[in-house]
Amino acid sequence: MEKPMEPQYEVFLSFRGPDTRSDITDILYNGLIDAGIRAYRDNEQLRVGEEIGPELLQAIKQSKISIPIFSKGYAASKWCLMELVQMVECKEKGGQKIMPIFYDVEPSEVRNQIAIYGEGIQSHINKQQYTDETIQNWKAALKKVGELKGWELKERGKGEFTKEVVQKLLIELKKNYLAVSNCLVEMDDQVDQIMEKIGEQTTETKIIGIHGMGGVGKSTLATIVYNKLLADFDGCCFLSNVRDTKIVSLQNQLISNVLKNKCLSIANISEGITEIKERLFSKKVIIVIDDVDHKTQLDALVGVGERWFGGGSKVIITTRDKELLKGAHFQLELTKMDFQHSLILFSRHALRRDYPPQEYASLSKKALEICGGLPLALEIIGSLLYGKDRKKWETTLKKLETIPNGKVKSKLNISFEALESQEKEIFLDICCFFVGYDVRIAIHMWDSCKFSPEYSLEVLKQRSLIKIVEGNRLWVHDQLRDLGRDIIRERANFKPKKQSRVWDHEEAIDVLEIKEGRENVEAISLKFDHQFQDFMEMEEPVSLSNLRFLQVDCVDSDENNGKHFPSTDWAKRNPIMLPSLRWLSWHNFPVFFKFAARSFKKLVILDLSRSQITDEWEGWNHLKMAKNLKVLNLTGCKNLHRTPDFSTHENLEQLILGRCTELVQVDRSIGTRISELPFGNFGSLVELKFYRANIQELPNSIGTMKNLRVLTIGFSFLVNLPSALGMLEKLEEFNACECRNLSGQIPSEIGELSFLRILTLTSTRISNIPKLPESMTELLLTRNVQMRCPDLSNLLNLRVLSLGLKYQSPSHPAQSLNWIGGLSKLEFLLLCCHDLVTLPSDFNLLLKLRWLELFTHNLECLPKLPQNLSYFHFIGRRLTEKSINLSYLEKLSELKVCGCEQLIEIQGLEPLKNLQTLDLEYLPSLVKLPDLTSLKKLWRLRITVCPKLVEVRGKLESLEFLGLIGCESLKQLPDPSSFKHMEELFIYGCWKLGEIQGLEVSENLKVLCVDDLPLLEKLPDLTNAKELKDIELRRCPRLVEIRGRLKSVVSLFIDGCGSLQKFSDPSSFKKLEDLEIKDCERLEEIMESDEYRDLKKVRRPFQGRTPREPISWSEEDFASDRLRNTKANLRFGSRISRFHAQIERRRMQRLDALWPDAIASPNGSKGL
Structure with a gap:
């Protein structure tokens, strides 16, 4: 064997250019380069003459691995075949490896030279240019390489495929750098968070935990961080697929990778622990343990809480189970990907570009809805659609709406299969019915069914299968929801009558009408329409013996709902037996309907919202059988004058009587008159909601409701609050918003409520706030005309603060907020205080603050703001600074600056790489803005009443919305390339603007509104604006012509364009429905010609319109309560x-x- 040459390249790629150069070859080549692999991609310009040139020959010989990419045209290329012969020779003589890729052909076609490969060889023979020996060498090479084990691409996603190839090559080449998909969308924010916690060159050993549902990008994020840190460590190891690998094997791999040699075979876990401690104790290492699902894995590999490695070592753990990260120094949860990044990731896999072309825009949006922001789904489904035509996209997406993709499903199903039976039942319930529901309600049903809901829900949260979001609402990722529903279908062999849960109305009716299999149904949701009515009138008895959840929605939500259906006696005509029913939800319940009493025996939740039931409804008597009733919701029952008898409902925890506008009396079981509200017999109540009721005071007897946690009494006539509120020891939330008669001081006893978290007192006349409990996390106090500045310095757990303070008289000092810098956990802050002159110097230390709305007339100087802000809205009428610099707010996504009368310049916008929307409103002194080209994510720009602004500079490649209103001196718009993705354009009152360039390339333009542009003489040709629906042209006296074929325009409004005398193509308005013209003398003349007869048909008398205007904010809006609830x-x-x-x-x-x-x-x- 010859001694191999010293390799200059590590991998040689052989391919047929027209087949794969811009496809898999380009993807693979870039993937190899990104992974640090020296790859050679041949150049057709080197192919001259009849033999392989010296440079190409040297590249093949010097490479460690050759990869021929067999495509349909490979055998038809003499150059590809010559390269293949040389690869085989290098393999046989120099021991080099050949790792073939079968792109769109079968290995047998290559091996046996059949089908397209047989035709390729025959074409060379027919040319009679090559010797028999050459032909035989080519055939022999194809046979030998066709017999080698390689990769078959087939229907696999190219991103996923490339990742696998690169990983294999890294192993073969013994590289440490891990491959990252070339289609990767930036994860800068998450990477920065981890890098910040790890610190620079620290000697401290740290464990970082990343958790989230399957397919959300945990492994990708860990890989990126791993690659960034590799150079700083003595040893490294990435333990992937930990879930499915034996611990002893993982221990062996860990020692072997760090020490860069094969260690002795480890016999058992205990021996492995000893080996790791002894061998790696002095090593500064970086270790990733990917997809952990059990604590024993961590105990055996890194000994969480113990020192097994050298100083400065870092361990990154990824898992679906948050519970496993208790010993981590920092935890990061990955959630769904946002819209913009989802679109880019999907487009890269499906279309090999960052954004879809117009003809695929709506389909791409549909695909994103199916994927629900899950990176795994975006990658797999994107790759599935790659190279398909539009019709294939439509059929594939339609299928995916009901049947999850197999690869995505198998990945997610791992978490489901690891659950216990009760946890599975609750998860399936949520997927089928309860996404968006209040978990505190649903938990009663599961508890009644002995599902151990508190424990089970905690497990589901830890495994990243569900979330409980704001308002205690259940949330499940769309892909997980579809997985759950598909599991139900599979269990029933895709026969609805055998399903345990039925959420589709048509299927539900079928199940009810078929006797067989009714006993399988545990939960069902349907509509009360004529189909259901027909079923209810059947004579034969019906039994749903295991039904525990029944939801019926009336299709007619009118107040007379149910009156168009004939009266039906459920108990006599069709006695449906529901002996297991726990939850009945029937909104707009028809008053004529009657229940069988025994169906209420196990009922724990009854929701009859917006129903026409009255005090005389006979169902109240049946309800007495529900001894375990926990929740009764009568919201919007407007015919109810008094409540039912509650004496048998000792376990009732939640009573909701919102919008019962005629309710005047509560049964003596809890009191006598709603205006007095005695609560003496209602000690079990957990949640009480009275709003829009004629209540003027809360009685002291409310203090006897020791279990009350939530009290909502908004939009009422309350005058004051009783001190007895301080007796509600378990109260967590109190909401008295829009109680406009409520005045004076909040009872100081509220400060003793150690569980109080949320207090909402917006739009009241409260003037003073006492010292509040330290448990507070949300405090909403805007639009209180009497409010004086409270001292909130003790609320160290506060996350949300909305504070609106009154104007102070000259006798009172300006407002002081010196305490605000100490609220280190604050994330949301809305501050409306017109007397505020300065903010405390430590305001910028609020490092968790991401949302800031600051509205004040008298603030003189804008202080340094917290650097992690994502949203900033500022109104500062008397700000004395001529220039502000925001360059340090690098995470800013939305910026609004309004009403700063002396502000001349806004600096530091260029570094704001994450900025997506920019609103500048009423800045009368603003002269210039920096060049905005670097704002690659900016999609919305609105500049209003900036009369001195002369130009808006920059290439805004992502811009979709542009509004320029009242910029009287504006002469220059952004670079014409900024209009490529434009969807809506509004330009009003820009008196010096003479032309609008760039619209000729705006394929996505939907709305064009131009008003009061006295110098505008022409518009660009709008033929390419194939989505344009709405055009408004006002007060453009010099405009002569509307150019282009406007086939998609639906509405055209023209007013005050006296010089306008023609459309370049009047016959192109195929979809025009609405045409209004006023004060356009020349246009009026030509409208009488035959050429315009089709336009005359859709023209209607001028009625006038209010000019369309982009979203605008008034001062009243600024002070409004947008934090309510x-x-x-x-x-x-x-x-x-x-x-x-x-x-x-x-x-x-x-x-x-x-x-x-x-x-x-x-x-x-x-x-x-």
Whole structure:
């Protein structure tokens, strides 16, 4: 055997250029380079003459591994075949490896030269240019390499495939650097968090834990951090797939990788522990333990809590079970990927680009909805769709809506199979029915069924299968929800009648109508429509013996709901037996409907919201059988004048009587009159909600409700609060929002409530707040016209603070907030205080603060802000600074600056790489902005009433929305390339703007509104704007022509364009439905010609419109209570015009990245 040459390259790629150069070859080549592997990709320019050139020959000989990529055209290329012969020769003489990739052919085709490979060889023979020996050498090489073990791409995703190839090559080449997908979307924020906790060159050994559901990117994040840190350590080891590997094998691998040699075979775990301690004690190592599912693995590999390794060592653990990370110095939870990053990741796998073309935009959005921000699903489904036409995309996505992708499902199913039976039952319940529901309600049913819900829910949370988000709402990732539902279908062999849970209405009706299998049904959800009515009128008895959850939604939500159905006596005409029923939810319950009493015996939850039941409803008597009733929800029962008899419901914990506008009397079992509200017999109540009721005071008897945790009495006529509130020892939440008559001081006894977490007193006349308990986490005090500055210095656990303070008279000093810098856990802050002159010097130390809204008239100087802000909205009318610099707010995603009358310049926008929306409003002195080219993520830019601003500079490649309002001196728009992805453009009152460039490339443009541009003479050709629906042109007296074929325009409004005299193609308005024209003399003249007869058909008399305007904020909005009730309300409570609902929805999608735990929006919340 010849001595091999010293390798210059490590891997040689052989491929047919037209087949794979811009596809798998490019992906693989970049993946190899990223992993630190020296790869050679041949260049067609080196192929001259009839023989392999010296440079190409040297590259093959010097490489350690050759990878021929067999595509359909490989055998038809003489160059590929010559390279293959040389590879075989190097293998036989120099011991080099050949690792083939079978791209779109079978190994047998290569090995036996059949099908397309047989045709390729025959084509060379037919040319009669090559000797028989050459042909035989080619065939022999194909046979030998075709027999080697290699990779078959087939239907696999190229990203996943590349990762596997690179990993194998790293092992073969003994590389430490781990491969990361070339389609990877940046994870800078998470990487920065971990790197910050690890610290630079510290001697402290640290354990970092990363947890989250399967497929969310834990391993990828660990790999990135591992690669970044490798150079700083004596030894390294990445233990992957720990879940499925024996501990002894892992111990052996750990020692072997760190010491860079094979250690003695370890006999058992105890011996392995001893070996690790003794051999690695002095080594500074970095170790990743990936996909841990049991504590014994950690105990045997790194000894959490003990010192097994040298100083400065770092251990990174990834797991689905948060409970396993108790000994970690820092824990990071990975949640779903935000909209923008999801789109990029999906597009890279499905389309090999960062964003989809217009024809695939809607389908890509649908795919993202299916994937639910799960990176694993985005990668797999994206790769599945790669190279497919639009029709194939449609059929594939339609299938995926009901049937989860097998690879995604198998990955997620690991967590489900590890659950105990009771945990599985609760998880399946949530997937089928209870996403968005209040967990405190559902827990009663599971407890009644002996499912041990407290423990089971904790396990589900630890395993990252569910979350309990703001408002105690249950949340499950869309992919996990689909997995749960698919498990139900599989268990029933895809026969609805055998399913234990039925959530589809049509299937539910089928199940009810078929006698066979009814005993399988445990939970069902359906609509009260004519189909259900027909079933209810069947004569024969029906038994659903195991049904524990029944949800019925009436299709008619009108107040007269149910009256169009004939009266049905359930007990007599169709006596359905529901002996196991625990939860009945029937909104808009028809008053004519009657129940069999025995069906209520085990009932624990009854929800009859918005129903027409009255005091005389006979169901009240049946309800007395429900001795274990825990929850009764009568929200919106407007015909109810008095409550039922509660004397038999000693276990009742939650009574909800919201919007019972006619309710005037509560049964004597708890009191006599709702205006007096005696609570003496209601000691078990946990949650009480009275809102929009004629209540003027709370009686002292409320203090007897020792178990009360939540008290909501908003929108009432309360005048004051009783001191007896201090007796509610377990109270956690108190909400008296919009009680506009409530005045004076809050009782000091509230300060003794050691469990109080949330206090909401917005829009009241409260003037003073006493010292509050240290347990407080959320305090909402905006729009209180009498509020004086409280001392909140003791609220060290406060996360959310909304504070609105009154104007002070000259006799009172300015407001003091010296305590605010000490609230180190604060994450949300809305501060509206017009007397505030300065903020404390330690304000910037609020390092957890991510959301700041600061509204003040008299603040003179903007202090240094907390550096981790993601959202900043500032109004400072009398700010004396001429320039502000925000360059240090590198994590900022949204920025709004308003009303700073003396501000000339905003500096430091260039470093804000994460900025997505920028709003500048009423800055009358603003002269210039920096170049915005570096803001690669900026998709929304709105500049309003900045009359001195001359130009907006930069190439804004992600811009989708641009609003320029009242910028009278503006002469220059952003670079025309900024309009490529533009969807909505509003330009009003920019008097010096003479042209709008860039719209000719705006394929996504949907709305174009131009108003009061006296110098504008022409618009660009709009032919390429194939999504353009709405055009408004006002007060553009010099505009002569509207250019382009406007096939998609639906609405066209033109007012005050006196020079406008033609459309370049009047016949192109195929979808126009609404045309209004006013004060356009020349256009009026030509409208009479035959060329415009089709336009005349859709023209209607001028009615006038209010000019469309982007989302605008008034001072009243700034002071409004957008923090009321939930964090989500804070995030999304802006005033939205109907033309910009879409923009706000896009904003919400992006804000999920900032607040991943606030997933259940107010509008999407469910429950009681």
